[in-house]
Amino acid sequence: MGKMPVLQAQHLGIDFGGLTAVDDFNIAMGPTEIAGLIGPNGAGKTTIFNLLTNVYQPTRGTVLIDGYDTAGKSVVQVNKMGIARTFQNIRLFSQMTVEENVLVGFTNSMSSHLVTDIFRLPGHWRQEAEFHEKAQELLGIFDMQGLSDERAGNLPYGAQRRLEILRALATHPKVLLLDEPAAGMNPNETEELMDNIRKIRDDLHIAILLIEHDMNLVMGICEVVGVLDYGKIIAKGSPEDIQNDPRVIEAYLGKQGVK
Ligand SMILES: Nc1ncnc2c1ncn2[C@@H]1O[C@H](COP(=O)(O)OP(=O)(O)OP(=O)(O)O)[C@@H](O)[C@H]1O
Structure with a gap:
């Protein structure tokens, strides 16, 4: 079966x-x-x-x-x-960078103290490096690694739609x-x-x-x-x-x- x-x-x-x-x-x-x-x-x-x-x-x-x-x-x-989804209308955090938008996706599968660690406390370098690496891996699906530090809102339309898919994928x-x-x-x-x-x-x-x-x-x-x-x-x-x-x-x- x-x-x-x-x-x-x-x-x-x-x-x-x-x-x-x-x-x-x-x-x-x-x-x-x-x-x-x-x-x-x-x-x-x-x-x-x-x-x-x-x-x-x-x-x-x-x-x-x-x-x-x-x-x-x-x-x-x-x-x-x-289950993860994208929307008909783009819903990115336009002021945040491309990589940060992907990281937001990861946060859903983490406990809240980890979220705090990543965004507020700079001490946890190893974890940060790990998430950076994972984010880069996902961005690689659409060859977007080079755009990591761009503000999401500055990306061309097609790239914004691709980023939305990656952010959804970041929730595994x-x-x-x-x-x-x-x-x-x-x-x-x-x-x-x-x-x-x-x-x-x-x-x-x-x-x-x-x-x-x-x-x-x-x-x-x-x-x-x-x-x-x-x-x-x-x-x-x-x-x-x-x-x-x-x-x-x-x-x-x-x-x-x-x-
Ligand atoms: N929250 C809501 N309250 C009342 N009616 C709603 C609500 N959400 C959807 N509808 C109605 O349900 C029906 C289906 O809408 P839906 O947006 O799912 O269609 P769709 O197939 O996705 O259309 P499109 O291709 O235009 O996006 C429509 O008649 C819509 O007005």
Whole structure:
């Protein structure tokens, strides 16, 4: 039998007043799977990320990370259980350096006195050196070591998005959720991002679930794609299956003019 899923959602749903934003969402992700979630604007994609990370408490259903139920856990606790995410809008600490932004990611897996050590007390050189090294290693994924001391806010847009991914990776997730990682990127940057997403999966052995409107990216790197429409999954399968599914073409791809 295959390995236990790292991320499982069962009959997950949420209502906002009278609106059912997500209903009966199910997923079981293998440890190194790359999956995509697509659907028209307002279909509920980001809401699913918010449910998976406990930003929203589900009205129905369960989420399991590595087999453990996330019910009642805080966002930080769920992150420690193994799920990390990026956001549609960049949320970096723009006044801090590139390396400091990565270090912030590490702090989530440390006890609070270690955080104090790193940021306030200069005595713990060995620890600092260790974290510096780890940060450099992560920055190396995107060849960003040379930018360590730049202020994050001064980086070009594409580099800021890459840094966000690294900061999420610094929390040592088993599952990485990427919310529109290619948004605002030019075709060359998107192509590079695709290689890097594969590289992250291969090198770090983690599962990646992504929301994306860029169909080249979705169809190019996802092994499984789920299509969401009005809060419900209307189709699920390989990129080929999805592209040929009449329901999908009607709900989404047709409107986008993608063949
Ligand atoms: N906190 C909230 N309160 C009320 N309604 C909400 C809330 N969050 C999301 N919704 C509603 O849930 C639905 C799904 O929104 P969501 O942002 O998840 O869609 P999406 O598929 O991510 O869209 P997009 O592709 O535009 O980002 C929308 O109708 C939205 O208005």
